[in-house]
Amino acid sequence: xxxxxxxxxxxxxxxxxxxxxFSNGTDSLTFAELDRRRNGVGSYIAGCGIxxxxxxxxxxxxxxxxxxFFGVITAGCCYVPIDEExxxxxxxxxxxxxRSPLVICDDHTMEVARSFELGEGKAVLYSDxxxxxxxEPLLEDIYRHAIDTDPIYIVFTSGSTGIPKGVAACHRSxxxxxxxxxxxxxxxxxxxxxxxxxxxxxxxxxxxYPTLKFGATTYLIPKELFSLPVNLVEYLNQYKINTICxxxxxxxxxxxxxxxxxxxxxxxxxxxxxxEVFPMKQFRRxxxxxxxxxFTNLYGPTEGTGMCCFYRVDRELADGEPIPxxxxxxxxxxxxxxxxxxxxxPGEEGEICIRGTAVTLGYYNDPERTRQAYVQNxxxxxxxxxxxxxGDIGKYNADGDLVFVSRKDYQIKHMGHRIExxxxxxxANMLPDVRMAACIYDTxxxxxxxxxxxxxxPAEITVQLKxxxxxxxxxxxxxxxxxxxxxxxxxxxxVALKKQYEGA
Amino acid sequence: xxxxxxxLNDRHPDIDxxxxxxxxxxxxxxxxxxxxxxxxxxxxxxVTITARDIKPENFNSAKALYALIQRLQDxx
Numbered sequence: 001x002x003x004x005x006x007x008x009x010x011x012x013x014x015x016x017x018x019x020x021x022f023s024n025g026t027d028s029l030t031f032a033e034l035d036r037r038r039n040g041v042g043s044y045i046a047g048c049g050i051x052x053x054x055x056x057x058x059x060x061x062x063x064x065x066x067x068x069f070f071g072v073i074t075a076g077c078c079y080v081p082i083d084e085e086x087x088x089x090x091x092x093x094x095x096x097x098x099r100s101p102l103v104i105c106d107d108h109t110m111e112v113a114r115s116f117e118l119g120e121g122k123a124v125l126y127s128d129x130x131x132x133x134x135x136e137p138l139l140e141d142i143y144r145h146a147i148d149t150d151p152i153y154i155v156f157t158s159g160s161t162g163i164p165k166g167v168a169a170c171h172r173s174x175x176x177x178x179x180x181x182x183x184x185x186x187x188x189x190x191x192x193x194x195x196x197x198x199x200x201x202x203x204x205x206x207x208x209y210p211t212l213k214f215g216a217t218t219y220l221i222p223k224e225l226f227s228l229p230v231n232l233v234e235y236l237n238q239y240k241i242n243t244i245c246x247x248x249x250x251x252x253x254x255x256x257x258x259x260x261x262x263x264x265x266x267x268x269x270x271x272x273x274x275x276e277v278f279p280m281k282q283f284r285r286x287x288x289x290x291x292x293x294x295f296t297n298l299y300g301p302t303e304g305t306g307m308c309c310f311y312r313v314d315r316e317l318a319d320g321e322p323i324p325x326x327x328x329x330x331x332x333x334x335x336x337x338x339x340x341x342x343x344x345x346p347g348e349e350g351e352i353c354i355r356g357t358a359v360t361l362g363y364y365n366d367p368e369r370t371r372q373a374y375v376q377n378x379x380x381x382x383x384x385x386x387x388x389x390x391g392d393i394g395k396y397n398a399d400g401d402l403v404f405v406s407r408k409d410y411q412i413k414h415m416g417h418r419i420e421x422x423x424x425x426x427x428a429n430m431l432p433d434v435r436m437a438a439c440i441y442d443t444x445x446x447x448x449x450x451x452x453x454x455x456x457x458p459a460e461i462t463v464q465l466k467x468x469x470x471x472x473x474x475x476x477x478x479x480x481x482x483x484x485x486x487x488x489x490x491x492x493x494x495v496a497l498k499k500q501y502e503g504a
Numbered sequence: 505x506x507x508x509x510x511x512l513n514d515r516h517p518d519i520d521x522x523x524x525x526x527x528x529x530x531x532x533x534x535x536x537x538x539x540x541x542x543x544x545x546x547x548x549x550x551v552t553i554t555a556r557d558i559k560p561e562n563f564n565s566a567k568a569l570y571a572l573i574q575r576l577q578d579x580x
Contacts, residue, residue: 227528227535227563229555253539259555415536446540447514459517466518476540477514 003148005171005178006073008212009035016215022063024220025239029063031215034070037130039139041071044129045102046138054098054154054364056080058091058113059106059126061199061220066208068104068126069153069199076142078151078168081200084109089468090164092116094156097166097365104129148172154364155202157302158473160410160422162430166364169202173305176357178209180329184310185270185296187243191216192267194241196226196250197416203274205306206245226250229259242267245298247416248276249446255285264289274298274307276413277404278323283313299325299404302418303373303388304354308332309402324401325394332356334402335387336394341378344395349405352392359388410494412441414448417472421448424475427468428452431461436484438492439475440501447476451497453483508570511544521566528560538563545569551576 002008009031017032029037045055055072057079059065065081072079080098082091095103095116103123105113113123148171156164181187187210195218197203207218219239225232232254236244251273254260271286271293278297287295300308311326328334336343336350344350355377362370377385393405410421421439428437434454442449452461458478465474485496512521515537527533533541542553551573562572 223535227533227538227558228560229558249536249539253535254555256539257542257553257555257558262555415539445544457517462516463518471534472536478517 002175003171004073004143004146005152005174005209006038006070006143006212008209009038009070012212012215019215020217021211021215022066022218022220023239024062024222025235027063029067034063034067036134037064037067038070038074039134040130040132041068041104041126042074042139042142043135044124044132045072045075045077046142047132047135048102050101051076051142052150053077053102054080054100054151056082056095056098056100056103056121058082058084058103058109058123060084060108061223062106063220064106064126064130065199066220067130069208071130072104073152074139074142076146076150078153080154080156080166082156083198083200084112085198086200086470087467088112088115090470093163094166095119095121098154146171148175149361151361151364153202155200155302157201157418158411158420158423159369160420160426162423162426164423165366165369167202167302167360168362168364169305169360173357173360174205174209176331177205177306177329178213180331181206181307181310182210182213184312184329185243185245185272186294187214187216189214189216191243191270192239192241193218194236194239194244195220196244196246202302202306203245203247203416206272226253229254229257230262233259233263233265236268237263237266240267241265243270243272244268245272245274248273248278249415251286252279252282255282255289260285260289269293270296272296272298272310274300274416276416280317280319280321283317283323297323297326299402300358301354301388301390301392303360304332304390305358305360308354308358309334311401322403324397324399324403326401328354329358332358334394335377335379336396336402337378337389343379346396349393349395351408352390352394352402353387354390355385355387359386410439412448414441414446415472419448419473424448424450424465424469424473427465428461430468431456431464434461436492438484438494438497440494440498442476442501445476448473449477449479449501450475451479451481451484451501453481505566505570507548508545508573509566511541511548512566515541525565525567528564533563545573549573549577551580 013031013035021031055077057068069079151168154166154168159165193207195207211218295313297311298307309325311324333355335353338344338350374386377387391408437452485493487493
């Protein structure tokens with residue numbers, strides 16, 4: 001049985017040393033080069049005496065960043081990806097949480113990294129450490145002592161209190177996920193992935209680890225192409241990309257502009273998409289353009305290691321019918337729990353809870369919030385068993401497939417990103433001269449709308465929020481009000497705000 | 505032009521769109537902005553923006569974007 005996510009790399013490098021593993025079109029790494037660099041990075045970290053510690057990777061999305069991730073795991077540590085798209089204040093919160101002894105940077109990020117308070121930690125350049133002479137006995141010793149419940153990454157997600165939460169996942173969860181996902185989507189050695197998602201979320205697991213498992217190839221698609229639909233499809237064709245797992249907004253961007261009348265993906269046979277509602281009109285355009293491709297809806301929270309459920313779209317869906325979430329992958333179970341903590345009956349709504357190896361280790365250095373979401377399975381009390389409560393409300397349809405209904409709280413999905421509206425409100429409320437702030441989400445226009453009372457202009461608010469929030473969390477519209485509406489028990493009345501906004 | 509500026513200012517009230525000429529090259533607008541704006545522009549101006557129109561030179565300034573809208577309106 002495998003116990004280390006890099007076991008596959010050790011095997012595949014012998015079989016296909018010269019095949020391209022990761023590329024963005026300009027820079028590429030073959031399996032042999034990837035293996036050399038991750039061993040270099042690993043030897044450097046281990047040589048510093050750093051072990052079982054979080055190591056921050058602060059690089060642009062590139063094959064080198066992937067090698068840095070694997071290098072960190074090689075040293076028996078876990079990687080914490082951060083990105084220049086994150087505002088400085090947020091990065092500092094993450095650094096304060098993980099207290100990493102090392103921050104691995106590239107030429108673009110080194111200067112920014114030096115401006116942070118790193119405590120005992122130091123910033124190093126990837127290019128300076130990737131060629132470190134490989135200390136084989138040391139790395140072999142680390143490999144043999146690795147335990148599959150050790151964390152391999154910590155990724156940070158939005159938290160309603162304004163402090164992001166670091167989800168830590170271990171070898172075993174990732175190995176299991178990669179196994180099940182590969183089976184469901186039929187990945188193999190001829191798979192050519194076109195990766196869309198940033199590397200600082202768990203979404204990139206879908207490409208990173210199956211590439212090692214099968215000796216496949218992943219193209220890390222340059223971000224700019226996602227505003228240029230024709231060029232994007234031409235890129236897919238240029239590199240013969242046949243498999244994509246993208247957020248819905250990236251897919252609809254292509255179909256909505258009628259890109260397919262100009263150019264069609266010529267090699268694409270597997271299309272997976274996740275976590276957001278796929279507008280039926282756009283979905284049908286994709287199906288018409290690629291009648292022979294397999295389309296699969298994926299669902300899962302970061303806390304459940306990547307994706308948890310899948311639904312292969314194998315029938316015509318009615319106009320208003322949402323694409324179901326489907327069924328869990330093997331070796332994990334969804335417990336749909338009603339408000340009494342009992343399993344919901346047919347057609348009854350309940351909270352989607354996840355049970356099994358897929359449940360991650362918890363929020364790093366955050367026992368309180370971990371306890372709130374990772375709880376004892378209420379269906380048995382005979383032995384300790386944690387399940388993860390997603391906060392998503394779902395129900396089963398007539399076919400027995402799970403369907404997403406709504407959220408329990410103010411978490412939204414915006415352009416593929418998971419966002420707590422509360423985090424935006426907290427950030428706005430912290431600004432001097434803002435008396436009170438509240439957020440709603442305009443689902444039709446896909447816009448976050450911030451309302452506030454206070455003496456700042458919307459422009460001044462935006463300028464300041466840009467230093468606190470990642471770009472994808474910035475309000476699409478900021479509205480100053482004389483006063484906010486309140487409910488009878490003194491809470492901000494978001495329903496009234498929404499009505500007021502839609503009526504305007 | 506007023507309507508277009510208000511669409512742009514909704515997203516970035518801190519940017520003076522009457523003077524900036526490299527909105528894409530300087531990453532003032534990103535792909536999310538473009539996707540959501542195109543939808544709003546289509547509704548507001550009753551034009552169809554297609555994949556061919558989505559290139560940096562049409563989005564680098566408010567002026568260029570307005571010219572695109574007018575061109576599309578004339579065609580219809």
